[in-house]
Amino acid sequence: xxxxxxxxxxxxxxxxxxxxxxxxxxxxxxxxxxxxxxxxxxxxxxxxxxxxxxxxxxxxxxxxxxxxxxxxxxxxxxxxxxxxxxxxxxxxxxxxxxxxxxxxxxxxxxxxxxxxxxxxxxxxxxxxxxxxxxxxxxxxxxxxxxxxxxxxxxxxxxxxxxxxxxxxxxxxxxxxxxxxxxxxxxxxxxxxxxxxxxxxxxxxxxxxxxxxxxxxxxxxxxxxxxxxxxxxxxxxxxxxxxxxxxxxxxxxxxxxxxxxxxxxxxxxxxxxxxxxxxxxxxxxxxxxxxxxxxxxxxxxxxxxxxxxxxxxxxxxxxxxxxxxxxxxxxxxxxxxxxxxxxxxxxxxxxxxxxxxxxxxxxxxxxxxxxxxxxxxxxxxxxxxxxxxxxxxxxxxxxxxxxxxxxxxxxxxxxxxxxxxxxxxxxxxxxxxxxxxxxxxxxxxxxxxxxxxxxxxxxxxxxxxxxxxxxxxxxxxxx
Amino acid sequence: xxxxxxxxxxxxxxxxxxxxxxxxxxxxxxxxxxxxxxxxxxxxxxxxxxxxxxxxxxxxxxxxxxxxxxxxxxxxxxxxxxxxxxxxxxxxxxxxxxxxxxxxxxxxxxxxxxxxxxxxxxxxxxxxxxxxxxxxxxxxxxxxxxxxxxxxxxxxxxxxxxxxxxxxxxxxxxxxxxxxxxxxxxxxxxxxxxxxxxxxxxxxxxxxxxxxxxxxxxxxxxxxxxxxxxxxxxxxxxxxxxxxxxxxxxxxxxxxxxxxxx
Numbered sequence: 001x002x003x004x005x006x007x008x009x010x011x012x013x014x015x016x017x018x019x020x021x022x023x024x025x026x027x028x029x030x031x032x033x034x035x036x037x038x039x040x041x042x043x044x045x046x047x048x049x050x051x052x053x054x055x056x057x058x059x060x061x062x063x064x065x066x067x068x069x070x071x072x073x074x075x076x077x078x079x080x081x082x083x084x085x086x087x088x089x090x091x092x093x094x095x096x097x098x099x100x101x102x103x104x105x106x107x108x109x110x111x112x113x114x115x116x117x118x119x120x121x122x123x124x125x126x127x128x129x130x131x132x133x134x135x136x137x138x139x140x141x142x143x144x145x146x147x148x149x150x151x152x153x154x155x156x157x158x159x160x161x162x163x164x165x166x167x168x169x170x171x172x173x174x175x176x177x178x179x180x181x182x183x184x185x186x187x188x189x190x191x192x193x194x195x196x197x198x199x200x201x202x203x204x205x206x207x208x209x210x211x212x213x214x215x216x217x218x219x220x221x222x223x224x225x226x227x228x229x230x231x232x233x234x235x236x237x238x239x240x241x242x243x244x245x246x247x248x249x250x251x252x253x254x255x256x257x258x259x260x261x262x263x264x265x266x267x268x269x270x271x272x273x274x275x276x277x278x279x280x281x282x283x284x285x286x287x288x289x290x291x292x293x294x295x296x297x298x299x300x301x302x303x304x305x306x307x308x309x310x311x312x313x314x315x316x317x318x319x320x321x322x323x324x325x326x327x328x329x330x331x332x333x334x335x336x337x338x339x340x341x342x343x344x345x346x347x348x349x350x351x352x353x354x355x356x357x358x359x360x361x362x363x364x365x366x367x368x369x370x371x372x373x374x375x376x377x378x379x380x381x382x383x384x385x386x387x388x389x390x391x392x393x394x395x396x397x398x399x400x401x402x403x404x405x406x407x408x409x410x411x412x413x414x415x416x417x418x419x420x421x422x423x424x425x426x427x428x429x430x431x432x433x434x435x436x437x438x439x440x441x442x443x444x445x446x447x448x449x450x451x452x453x454x455x456x457x458x459x460x461x462x463x464x465x466x467x468x469x470x471x472x473x474x475x476x477x478x
Numbered sequence: 479x480x481x482x483x484x485x486x487x488x489x490x491x492x493x494x495x496x497x498x499x500x501x502x503x504x505x506x507x508x509x510x511x512x513x514x515x516x517x518x519x520x521x522x523x524x525x526x527x528x529x530x531x532x533x534x535x536x537x538x539x540x541x542x543x544x545x546x547x548x549x550x551x552x553x554x555x556x557x558x559x560x561x562x563x564x565x566x567x568x569x570x571x572x573x574x575x576x577x578x579x580x581x582x583x584x585x586x587x588x589x590x591x592x593x594x595x596x597x598x599x600x601x602x603x604x605x606x607x608x609x610x611x612x613x614x615x616x617x618x619x620x621x622x623x624x625x626x627x628x629x630x631x632x633x634x635x636x637x638x639x640x641x642x643x644x645x646x647x648x649x650x651x652x653x654x655x656x657x658x659x660x661x662x663x664x665x666x667x668x669x670x671x672x673x674x675x676x677x678x679x680x681x682x683x684x685x686x687x688x689x690x691x692x693x694x695x696x697x698x699x700x701x702x703x704x705x706x707x708x709x710x711x712x713x714x715x716x717x718x719x720x721x722x723x724x725x726x727x728x729x730x731x732x733x734x735x736x737x738x739x740x
Contacts, residue, residue, distance in 0.1 A: 473615070
């Protein structure tokens with residue numbers, strides 16, 4: 001973890017800095033704003049310079065007009081819109097100068113939907129949701145289509161925006177950990193980890209080794225149950241009913257393991273600033289996972305032999321590498337489109353830098369639904385290997401150290417969640433309470449990318465394509 | 479495809495016999511609501527109330543904490559900070575109740591228990607329409623788990639239905655964000671009578687950890703709630719027990735914030 005190197009930049013120099021970052025092979029990660037000492041908004045841009053393990057931060061103070069970087073780094077489009085929704089900052093030259101978070105209380109008019117003018121005799125208009133078939137999260141999708149062919153697609157993802165970032169303000173460190181676990185339940189452990197690491201970096205606390213390895217165990221269990229559920233859900237969308245049942249049953253087994261190890265099916269209440277909150281019950285974990293390996297392999301082998309399954313995935317929802325990069329795809333979605341990036345390796349945290357864990361990063365070049373599934377399949381086996389190795393080399397010692405807040409400090413913390421890059425930026429106030437917490441969630445990034453794989457495809461493939469992304473709404477809406 | 483069916487059969491039965499017969503409920507090790515023994519409280523101690531992120535613990539007077547399980551998010555913070563062991567960990571998760579007051583350890587006035595309305599015609603076949611009104615997806619994850627082969631909710635005659643027109647019970651998760659209020663009410667209005675409402679998860683029961691501003695403080699501000707199930711999230715076994723409680727097929731286990739017989 002690093003207390004970030006924060007560089008002050010003049011607003012007028014912002015575009016040049018953004019272009020330089022791009023030409024030098026770096027990547028933009030996110031942007032957010034906070035209210036500075038004099039109540040004037042302060043902007044932050046977080047980037048990863050090429051080859052650097054330390055994230056870079058730009059700080060822009062003063063001025064309510066800032067040039068938009070969305071033309072240079074399209075992925076910033078949503079971040080800038082979200083900032084403009086909450087702060088008195090206008091981004092000049094923004095290609096989509098509309099609110100992102102829908103007005104609260106759903107205004108009578110449809111303005112917030114920002115639908116394009118689409119006309120034509122054969123064009124059908126389908127507003128779908130926010131209450132949709134099945135037990136799913138609420139979101140509203142608008143389709144314009146002709147016959148089977150989708151012309152245009154707009155997702156509205158913020159109907160369940162809860163204002164979770166604001167909820168942290170004024171809280172103490174421990175309460176913040178409870179909140180972080182409740183931003184996106186199926187990423188609870190990664191959220192707790194990224195948050196805790198940010199707090200630890202700000203407070204300059206070194207976590208005991210034993211806790212670092214146990215954190216790896218916890219977040220890899222999270223990856224495991226998420227990816228197994230993902231395979232089951234994907235099989236369901238291809239109408240492979242038994243394949244669905246077997247996938248979600250395997251996910252259930254891991255959730256039951258989670259409860260035995262941490263006391264929570266969602267691995268909550270385990271990771272906290274300073275180390276771990278509880279002693280894990282890992283007595284038979286290695287053997288239990290080993291026993292699970294064979295049924296998982298059998299299940300995946302059967303999926304591989306099912307042509308009806310493969311045929312629906314191959315070439316579906318292609319995401320070209322350039323689009324994935326420009327629009328900010330992350331996690332398995334980015335790795336399936338040829339972007340070789342994984343925070344566990346590129347910006348190591350917890351115990352991932354230990355070669356004994358045998359971290360491998362899966363990748364694929366095709367960028368279609370099949371590639372996205374293949375990457376996750378490879379990660380399932382890799383997670384089991386890493387958990388077993390972490391157990392084998394688990395050092396003795398304490399699992400937690402005190403983590404007193406440091407007033408006015410700030411830092412970033414991150415984790416490669418099952419869905420990709422998750423970053424917490426935390427800022428303390430003068431009293432040592434949380435003053436600002438920004439959450440960059442992987443679903444926010446990947447939902448931004450997803451529509452690019454929907455336009456000009458067909459309705460039959462939509463559900464499969466969406467399942468192949470494995471997105472959550474709560475992570476996006478926060 | 480035919481091969482999958484054969485393979486599925488060959489894998490054998492994965493479904494537990496619980497709660498109809500002997501079998502695991504699947505929740506071994508999972509922590510539930512904290513237990514409170516106020517007799518052990520230290521004089522003037524308010525550590526639990528200060529640590530609770532949702533204000534579930536109120537100190538009516540010294541040595542008299544009142545715990546509202548409807549607000550509890552099972553984070554175990556109170557157990558961690560309690561110096562005397564008055565609050566302790568438990569595996570108690572079956573907290574479904576018909577009356578909100580039954581989730582509070584010392585209600586201002588004890589919950590009234592009029593005869594439960596008869597759901598005779600629905601006991602063996604209940605159709606549920608779920609609406610996510612701003613959850614963190616934990617409640618959805620566990621609701622989805624109900625249909626995995628381990629719990630296999632269908633065997634109990636309980637089904638999720640896509641259309642509110644066919645639904646008997648509206649099961650709501652999340653604190654109700656203002657933006658989801660209208661779709662939620664429209665879903666309710668689309669249901670035929672008789673219709674019932676369940677608040678599932680501590681957010682729907684009380685607002686839980688949800689922030690003010692974009693969120694309401696739970697479902698009963700906007701709809702008449704027939705069944706409350708706190709939990710963060712309620713696990714699949716808790717959901718099954720609550721649904722069977724709703725159908726009068728299982729007894730309510732919690733009264734006035736205490737598990738019966740304990």
